[in-house]
Amino acid sequence: MHNEEVLVRIAKGLVYTESEAAFQAPLRRTEQIFEYNLTPPSKPERRRSLLTEILGSVGERTVLLPPFHAGFGSNVHIGDDFFGNVNLTFVDDVEIRIGDGVMIAPSVTLTTTGHPVHPARRADFGRFSEPIVIEDKVWIGSNVVVLPGVRIGYGSVIGAGSVVSRSIPPMTIALGTPCRVVRHITDEDLTTRTAGSEIG
Incomplete structure (x- = not known):
């Protein structure tokens, strides 16, 4: 089959x-990701330089705390004023697009790829991939997993520990497994400190 x-x-x-899919291997930024994760906090300019090499695009005032992990890195696009806490994992076989003002808590996985249910179809690591979109001003809680093809709408909050298997509309609070x-x-909500006990 041709590329x-x-x-x-x-x-x-x-x-x-x-x-x-082996022909896509040159798009992987594994060496740069390894270096980024070992770059000391005292070298923010080096971290920024590496991030621009790793990601498909990256905005201004971006914080991505190491360690983070990505299958490619080059398929990830991040907007301005992004904060990603430790242990963020991008399974970016296809594009992950993140808007402006997004906050992601520790140990979140954004995976564009899944596998067929029948084991015979998983031979040679058979898989399928669908892009993920996270719109502006989204907050994703700790230990969330976002699955292939999901879009999270503007301003929404995803409660800790959720598994997001379907798209979430703007300006909503969503949680659970399934989310x-x-x-x-x-x-x-402008007058309250939290969204309430439901997101704990």
């Missing part, structure tokens, strides 16, 4: 294998 045909299959969310909307964010 162009594989790319079409990937874009359609169809199953493809490790061997078929579900529990309420809308309103002007009343």
Whole structure:
């Protein structure tokens, strides 16, 4: 199968294998990610330089605390005023797009890739990939997993420990496994410190 045909299959969310996708290996930024994770806090300029080498695009005033992990790195696009806490994992076989003003708590996984249920279809690491979009001003709590094809809408909050398997509308609080909307964010939240006991 030609590389162009594989790319079409990937874009359609169809199953493809490790061997078929091997031509994409030069897009992996594993060496730079390794170096970033070992760069001391006293060298913020070096960290920033490495981040611009690793990511597909990165905005201003971006904080990404090491260690972080990515399959590629080059398929991740981050906007301005981003804060990513430790142990953020990007499974970025296809694009992950993160808007402005997004905050992500420790030990979050954003995975664009899943695998077929039947073991015969997982031969040669058979998989499918769908992009993830996180819109502006989203806050994602600790230990959240965001699955392939999910879009999290503007301003939303994802409660700690959630597994987000479906897209979440803007300005809502969502939590649980599977993640579900529990309420809308309103002007009343301007006067409270937290979203309430439901996100703990």
